[in-house]
Amino acid sequence: DQQVKQNSPSLSVQEGRISILNCDYTNSMFDYFLWYKKYPAEGPTFLISISSIKDKNEDGRFTVFLNKSAKHLSLHIVPSQPGDSAVYFCAASVSTDSWGKLQFGAGTQVVVTP
Amino acid sequence: GAVVSQHPSRVICKSGTSVKIECRSLDFQATTMFWYRQFPKKSLMLMATSNEGSKATYEQGVEKDKFLINHASLTLSTLTVTSAHPEDSSFYICSAMTSPGSSYNEQFFGPGTRLTVL
Numbered sequence: 001d002q003q004v005k006q007n008s009p010s011l012s013v014q015e016g017r018i019s020i021l022n023c024d025y026t027n028s029m030f031d032y033f034l035w036y037k038k039y040p041a042e043g044p045t046f047l048i049s050i051s052s053i054k055d056k057n058e059d060g061r062f063t064v065f066l067n068k069s070a071k072h073l074s075l076h077i078v079p080s081q082p083g084d085s086a087v088y089f090c091a092a093s094v095s096t097d098s099w100g101k102l103q104f105g106a107g108t109q110v111v112v113t114p
Numbered sequence: 115g116a117v118v119s120q121h122p123s124r125v126i127c128k129s130g131t132s133v134k135i136e137c138r139s140l141d142f143q144a145t146t147m148f149w150y151r152q153f154p155k156k157s158l159m160l161m162a163t164s165n166e167g168s169k170a171t172y173e174q175g176v177e178k179d180k181f182l183i184n185h186a187s188l189t190l191s192t193l194t195v196t197s198a199h200p201e202d203s204s205f206y207i208c209s210a211m212t213s214p215g216s217s218y219n220e221q222f223f224g225p226g227t228r229l230t231v232l
Contacts, residue, residue: 036223046221100163104158
C-alpha cells in the first residue's frame, strides 16, 4: 500500500522555465515532508523540506507548497537549469514515529532541455 | 555533505547463494542506518532500521531471517541476503543518520547496490 504517490514518472521542461513536481499522500498522520534529488549512480540527496505547520517553504530556486486538506505537496523549481535534470523523490514521515523513517514516492524524472 | 558508500555497486549471484552488501559512513559516525529496496519504477521501500550495537527493526512483511542486518560499528552496517532467489533481484540502498533526533537533512544515502540473482 503506497502511501506517497508521484503520479508523473517524467517531466520535460525548457531551461529557464518553471518545473512543477507533484506528490500526493494518503496517511493523514504524516507531518513532515521532504524532497530528494538523485543523479544516476548516486544516492538521493536532501533538497528541501516542510513541516505540516507550514504551507510553504522556500530555498533559493526551490519552493515546496503543502496543501494538507488535499494531502498534496508540490515542488517548484524556477528557473530550471540543465543541472536540475535528475530524479526527484517526495518523502513523508510521522515525526512522532521512529525518527528518520521515511515513506518515499516512486520518483519523477526531470529533464531540462536547452 | 557527509559521504556514505556501498559495496559492491553491482553483484550477480546464483540462486541459493548468499550475498553481503556493505554500507559505510566515511567521514561521520552513524548511530542509525536504514536499508531500502527499490523495484523498477517504484518507490524506495524501507526494509529495516539498524542501530549500532542492537538488533535491527524490520518493517512489516520483511523476512528478518532472509535479510540479515548487522550494525557492528558506528561506520558499518551490512545486509546479507541469504539463499537468494531471482525475486530478490533489486536495487538496495542504505542511508545513515548521525544521531537520534538529527534533522532529516542529516540522513545521507549511499549510491545503492544492484543485485541480480540468476
